[in-house]
Amino acid sequence: MPAIAPFGTWPSPISASEVAAAGVTPQWLDVVHDEHAPGVWWAEARPAEGGRVALVRAVGDGRVEDVLPSPWNVRNRLHEYGGRPWTVVDGTLVFTHWADQRLHARPLSGGADGGPGAVRPLTPEPAVPHGVRYGDLRPGPGGAVWAVRETVTGARRTDIARDLVAVGPAGEVRSLAATHHFLTGPQLSPDGAHAAWLGWDHPSMPWDETAVCVADVDDDGALGPPRVVAGGDGVSVCQLAWDTDGGLLALADPSGWWNVHRVPLDGTDTGTIPLAPVAAELGGPAWKTGARWLAPLGGGRCAVLAAGRLAVLDAATGTLTPLAPELTAWSPTLAVDGDDVVGIAAGPRTENAVVRVRAGDGTVTHLTPQPALPPAGYLSVPQERTFRTADGQEIPAYVHPPQHPDHVGPDGERPPYLVHAHGGPTGRNHATLDLDFSYFTSRGIGVVAVDYGGSVGYGRRYRERLREQWGVVDVDDCAAVARILAEEGTADPERIAIRGGSAGGFTAAASMTATDTYRAATIKFPILDLAQWTGDGGEVHDFESQYVYGLVGPLPEKAERFRARSPMHNLDGLSGPVLLLQGLDDEICPPDQAERFIEALEGSGIPHAYLPFEGEQHGFRKAATIVTALEAELAFYGQVFGFDTPGVPALELRR
Incomplete structure (x- = not known):
């Protein structure tokens, strides 16, 4: 008979080190016809x-x-x-x-x-x-x-x-x-x-x-x-x-x-x-x-x-x-x-x-053996769903509910949930095994990965829902999915957080300043000041130096829109604690914005933590970084949502 324990506290064999070890990622495949190899x-x-x-x-x-x-x-x-x-x-x-x-x-x-x-x-x-x-x-x-x-x-x-x-x-x-x-x-x-x-x-x-x-x-x-x-x-x-x-x-x-x-x-x-x-x-x-x-x-x-x-x-x-x-x-x-x-x-x-x-x-x-995985009972299997908003917009998403072979939550308690905003924003999620998600779901924390407007895979019309609407459509779509999960009884409305990296980090931060849906956010290597993340602002690389004009609008005509949607300029509306993770060698989203954001939070009374990582670029590649970041994220949710996280280092939240 399953043991009863609060969501978030279930014992799990999936360690952050195991998640890091699973990051051996094949890429750039081809067939070579040379006789010697x-x-x-x-x-x-x-x-x-x-x-x-x-x-x-x-x-x-x-x-x-x-x-x-x-x-x-x-x-x-x-x-x-x-x-x-x-x-x-x-x-x-x-x-x-x-x-x-x-x-x-x-x-x-x-x-x-x-x-x-x-x-x-x-x-x-x-x-x-x-x-x-x-x-x-x-x-x-x-x-x-x-x-x-x-x-x-x-x-x-x-x-x-x-x-x-x-x-x-x-x-x-x-x-x-x-x-x-x-x-x-x-x-x-x-x-x-x-x-x-x-x-x-x-x-x-x-x-x-x-x-x-x-x-x-x-x-x-x-x-x-x-x-x-x-x-x-x-x-x-x-x-x-x-x-x-x-x-x-x-x-x-x-x-x-x-x-x-x-x-x-x-x-x-x-x-x-x-x-x-x-x-x-x-x-x-x-x-x-x-x-x-x-x-x-x-x-x-x-x-x-x-x-x-x-x-x-x-x-x-x-x-x-x-x-x-x-x-x-x-x-x-x-x-x-x-x-x-x-x-x-x-x-x-x-x-x-x-x-x-x-x-x-x-x-x-x-051609390559499958690496040893944790027992299947601890692995989250994604559920493909389409959420319909009040105005009829369909939003694809992948729900990863809490999963454990031996534990369930108390009667009447609903699990905390993490809304995962993918990067890009011209990216998407897939119905695949994700040990990063299973790290949380095996402990009793649900994850929903949202393909908000702007995501690829659904045709140009869906992709262009985000044109001049970044910071609005992505924020609204993620919030709509979170609200529906709460209304149907799947998620605890008082324990929903949002997480994302790069453009997903922007959506996570913007969501915390534009809605009251979430109680916390994990923001990884983000964009936080839109006007500075342009060629004229000087805090963006060449490839994306004019990307934001299509996502937000032209400058200087829409300068007020840039400011209104930038988390950096809306800290007075921040709805809860934030954890910010940043690589110090990042050329795509340089640490300048993250450091200014954290500096502005000092003395604000808003709980926050900042973990910078030497030698990391855009996205974390080193095993030690992956472990530290994942354990810090779990400790962060434990503090904010009120459950114990034994086995991971405590995270100091400043105010």
Whole structure:
């Protein structure tokens, strides 16, 4: 018979250390056909190694080997969120290293023991550390690597120039083109005759509007005059892919949904031809260059991600057939290996793993073993729900109720709940296992992850609900879900908190100053002063330096709106305690705003705590940071909601 204990106090085997250990996250997958190291390769974030991103490959029987030893860290700062950081061309691995942002090369054969050769720098050391960065690496002709190059041109965070470059085997760097302020790496057609890439300019973000550029490739690898053949005029193209027949495919949204289109190459017709159009999102937001939601299979078929789930699109039959439906969230890094689709996927009871799926019948083979998980009885299984507001707006969300095999709450007591606001705000949640959530739900604290207006996966119309409404629609949608959970008896209305990081941190902070729905908030690496988080304000990086104008409005015309929605300027309306967590090396949401916010709270009488983390960037990567942050969050809720949290350090709340 289950024991009765107050919600929040249930004993759980899921420790913060176990959550941190689960942060070994595969990413940037591809298939390598080199005879010396063939197979499926991917990068892998490792919290236990200080957040290093390793490069690994599958060697069979569930075994994985490192391609590069420590301290090589396969990351880059392209657009600050990063772009595809490695490629193999003519028997050589070329990759970006976080510490210096340069390209480095390693032959896959030729070492003294018959293995790979030594790593050598391929591009010169810049005069200023990180002053020249490379990303979105692609194989080019003649053994060259094609990439986007970022060059720092001044002291401001927005002083960045970009061009497309070819880096030869001896390290010679040649500029190819610079059609737009923002660029993706050029992709070489199967016959070597054409290159295609995406470009866009301020104030657009890539999910607003992008242009498809094509150029002929000369015999010496140079590009001819570029021409725009698709996109623009309010159309977003999030990915390009060369089909097996040499045609160019694009994930574009002229219909309001990212669908697969065929793109004419001659430039005489800037329209696109949809292949089997569907009212479903087959693409996503290009926060990182080199993401792949689409992988051609040949014969008019493509592997696609429909709202994050794998499917095969058949142009001949006009059908979209789901594959491996038990895997409910795929990372946008699809690749094809023969007749198989290879990728990174998770499900409601499984964490991210590298998997191979037979396109014909959906048979799934795991290339990496599932890590040991806590007993299933402690794991929260998400419930997909759609909440309807009083004015009829539908809001998708994923409810993770308290879950424990041996404990229940007292009769008449309802559990506390955390409203989770995702980042972006052009992001979304998925119906997958999340140990971060299970850390709380196994202790008797529910979590609801809200896909508020502005989230992707529901078409352009839903995404653009947030246009000039950031700080209103997101706040209202999250509050509406919280209120409905309270009204139906699922959540205790006096013990609801909101949490989020980055843009979700803004929504959490804005919710505390704009509503009385919540009793507390955990705010991670947030935006807190909207006018300062612009190119003119100086506290934002180049990629997002004009993003906020579309989310809030133009300046100076809407200056009062910026102030009215900024948590920094509305502290007198703060409805409860806050916990603020911030990386001190964050270039996307620098610590300046968090520190001013906390300084303004000193002596206010509002309980608050601030934990800054040395060496952390945007999002926490180090195991020690993840553990400290998660335990502090649990201790924070215990203090605010009035339950004991044994086993975690006490958190001092200042006033």
